[in-house]
Amino acid sequence: MAPVFLAVAITELAITVLLFIRLAAGPTISDRIVALNTMSTQAALAVLFFAAFAGRTIYLDVSLWLASFSYLGAIVWSRYLERGLL
Amino acid sequence: MREAIVIALAVIGLAFTLSGAVGILRMPDVYSRIQCSSKTVTMGALPMLIALVVAEGPVSSYGSRALLVAVLLLILNPAASHALARAAYKSGVPMWRGAVTDEPREGDGRADDGAAP
Numbered sequence: 324m325a326p327v328f329l330a331v332a333i334t335e336l337a338i339t340v341l342l343f344i345r346l347a348a349g350p351t352i353s354d355r356i357v358a359l360n361t362m363s364t365q366a367a368l369a370v371l372f373f374a375a376f377a378g379r380t381i382y383l384d385v386s387l388w389l390a391s392f393s394y395l396g397a398i399v400w401s402r403y404l405e406r407g408l409l
Numbered sequence: 410m411r412e413a414i415v416i417a418l419a420v421i422g423l424a425f426t427l428s429g430a431v432g433i434l435r436m437p438d439v440y441s442r443i444q445c446s447s448k449t450v451t452m453g454a455l456p457m458l459i460a461l462v463v464a465e466g467p468v469s470s471y472g473s474r475a476l477l478v479a480v481l482l483l484i485l486n487p488a489a490s491h492a493l494a495r496a497a498y499k500s501g502v503p504m505w506r507g508a509v510t511d512e513p514r515e516g517d518g519r520a521d522d523g524a525a526p
Contacts, residue, residue: 324412324464331419331457338423341430345442353439353497360489361433361446364482365426368454371478375461375471383474390478394485401489401496 328376335369356400363393411463418460426453438505439497443490450486455479 342365345358367389374382429449436442461475498513 324415327412327416327419327464328461331423331460334423335426338427338430341427341434345433351439351497351502353493353500353502354442356493357439357442357446358433360493361429361449364450364454364486367478368457371461371471371475372457375465380470383470386478387474387481390481391485394489397489398492401492404496404500 325376328372332369332372332376335365335372339365339369352400352404356397360393360397363389363396367393415460415464418456418463422453422455422457422460425449425456429453438508439502440494440504443494443497447486447490450482454482458482 339362342358342362346355346362349355349358367386370382370389371386374380374386426449429445429452432445432448433442436445458475458479462472465472465475467473467476504511
């Protein structure tokens with residue numbers, strides 16, 4: 324089933340191109356953060372499926388890191404928007 | 410049979426992810442876009458992770474990592490979406506001009522006619 328995994332990973336990255344448009348053209352900072360958050364989720368999934376395609380278990384840790392710590396970035400950004408620098 | 414299930418789940422997930430990305434691109438204000446990004450995770454990412462679990466089995470290294478990523482996304486994505494929406498509202502990002510209600514400002518959720526913010 325390796326070709327299915329590769330196709331899924333490449334399609335994820337192709338969908339991410341749409342989010343790059345919103346990241347570049349978002350009117351406010353919040354728009355850009357939403358696009359970036361979604362892009363990081365797509366990147367985690369793409370890395371996971373590429374690991375399953377290539378048969379390399381070391382890429383799985385990259386996917387776990389992206390899935391868990393990208394939300395930390397979103398929460399830090401929203402705290403900055405709400406209260407300013409500390 | 411198993412490959413058919415995997416392909417069906419992956420196509421469902423990719424279709425919802427594409428619709429969520431188009432929604433993020435086309436929706437008129439920040440709050441609608443936050444809703445679209447939540448849909449991208451809930452209906453787009455989870456079927457794809459389930460497809461990986463079905464393909465590799467839940468006790469393999471790939472399947473167990475996919476389950477772990479699914480649990481992480483289910484816990485963390487609503488929290489991040491909530492924090493983003495709250496921060497956007499508090500920092501004064503305007504709603505779409507056709508929005509019909511603004512509950513934190515008006516108290517109970519009933520808007521009068523033409524009371525768009």
